[in-house]
Amino acid sequence: MFHLIWMFIIGIVVGLIARAVTPGAQEMGLLMTGVVGIVGSYIGGFIARIFSKPAEGQMFHPAGIILSIIGAVVLLVVWRYIQ
Numbered sequence: 001m002f003h004l005i006w007m008f009i010i011g012i013v014v015g016l017i018a019r020a021v022t023p024g025a026q027e028m029g030l031l032m033t034g035v036v037g038i039v040g041s042y043i044g045g046f047i048a049r050i051f052s053k054p055a056e057g058q059m060f061h062p063a064g065i066i067l068s069i070i071g072a073v074v075l076l077v078v079w080r081y082i083q
Helices: 002-021 030-051 065-082
Strands: none
Touching: 002 030, 002 065, 030 065
């Protein structure tokens, strides 16, 4: 249970940093910011998979904070063009 809470807290931090880096206004609340950070972490993990193969049995690399921010920025840019 604490893992999920910790993942959401880190997601909020990553989402806030990604929103600060991405130009333009993103009108979303704290919950959506956390979701952007968490999904950005998964996208960052898939980006890491491009450069090196993950350990046996894993679908993707666990993304660090930098790749999580990059993934969240990619998500925000794609989200802006979809809307």
